[in-house]
Amino acid sequence: MGKVVYKIGDDVSTDIIYPGRFMATVLPTETPQFAFADDKEFNAKLNNKEIPAGSFIAADKNFGCGSSREQAASCLKGWEVTIVAKHIARIFLQNSINLGLNVLICPDIDADMGDELEVSGDVLKNKTSGKEFKIAPLPAARQAIIDAGGLIAYTRTRLMADKS
């Protein structure tokens, strides 16, 4: 359970999530400080640790469009927030799954700032408005990676299986 701490609209690009000028910073331990760097207010809330883990960022269509830069997923993973969006762009979605960032595709999502959300199976409950929304399944192809706890762990398993 967590609150909606940031509400953004359509086509939020990876340039918005992680501006290009910080791309020389690559390590997942260092990228979180630059999450949404051009929104100084929200970025300051993150860096001042005012956003509790488990909080929700609610977006509309095509979240994470644009560049394949993985920093856009790792910078949000670092704050342990959950992304809920109507649709998510392919590369960002795959990066999120690979790195273990929580992402929910929820085509009918309706939530305002401060609303309390709770995931229950394949349903997202808005406890504030009392409405419930269906969560679309993630691509079937990615399930094994999610189950393994991310792509690095999954790749290790595969390498060891190939060896034996």
Add this chain to the structure above:
Amino acid sequence: MGMTYVQKVIAKACGKKSVAVGDVVEPSVNLAMSHENGALAMTQFQEIYREIDLEAKIWDPDRIAIIFDHRVPAESAKTATNQKKLRAFVGEQGISKFHDIRGDEGGICHQILPENGYVRPGEVVVGTDSHTTSHGALGAFAFGIGATEMAAVWALGKVLNVEVPGTIKVEVNGNFQKNVGPKDLILHLIGKISSEGANFKVLEFHGETIRSMSTSGRLVICNMSVEAGATAGIVPPDDETIRYLREVAGVTDELDIFSPDDDAVYEKVVEVDASSLMQQIACPHTVDNIKNIDEVVGTRIDQIVVGSCTNGRLDDIETAAKFLKGKKVNKKTRMLVFPATWRIYREALKLGYLGDIIDAGAVVCNPGCGPCLGVHQGALGDNEVALATTNRNFKGRMGNPGAEVYLCSPAVAAASAITGVITIPAQEGN
């Protein structure tokens, strides 16, 4: 049931007779490309091997390409250090397709790959760059992946758990009007189907307009297919593909040329009449915010940019030079031109194009991604407006969230440089 082009490529890469849309497969990779962000792939690759008792060797050093292009020469100590680490990794692993910061072999990855014959029809190409879709112009299934996914490819030589994508057929017929071309076509298409209209799908290009289009033009439309969300854009290979590979890329070995089946099943067919198009402009701040040029004519421009993996090829530089020859860049604006590779730079130099461009008052930058993503050179000032032949106009893209970027073709960029405002090129040049 017949297969689309991408189904055939994936089936081949999986050693299967056929695959169906939605099948989960693990295609072998023919080429895996990274640029500076290979530094992150390298870190993740080392992380994979940290906890297991295996030597951290990449699966095939001849199938990895590393090309420095996003920040060349390095703009900061941090970038230079990333490049240094990656250079050492290239040496340790014996990676052969490495293009360093050099005038004899450097440039933007998406032009280096085709020019050097690294991409062939029917292959699977992955790159840690979203514009890897470019290489569909040569009939490859080429798509962008993240750095951790690349680390897994380096380890295993295949892409794990890929869902065979559905295909949208794009049928383009008719002749372009004067000074209208591939960039206008792809901008129009993105506007028509939206920035997520092809998310998780492949765009397969057909029709007489595509058949008579040069590989340079096909690279433009496949490059920007990702701006409609597409996993890949593909032009099934034909005589022009073979011509390019033989004559320009110097490929001598046998090519595997095939076509989609006549009874292939498409999710949708989108038809475009190229003869009815006028110049298209993508307005701030999304690539699908497309307008006919006449709706934005006269918009003041502070910086004109010609270049990038989208429009930095010789024909693009030639177009700019023809418009600018004997004229001046308007003093109310400034113009930056960056050829995609040093090979193009040298050819443009030899043909006198760069001289014409400089004499007109434009600045010629070294090949690289430069101004397109605004991290290295060519950043915009507060409230400034750019008109660029690049591929993205997102807020903040050219280094300043308080600026605006319009996207256009090289002809529109060059004609507008002379006037300082967005200008229809129909009556000028050529």
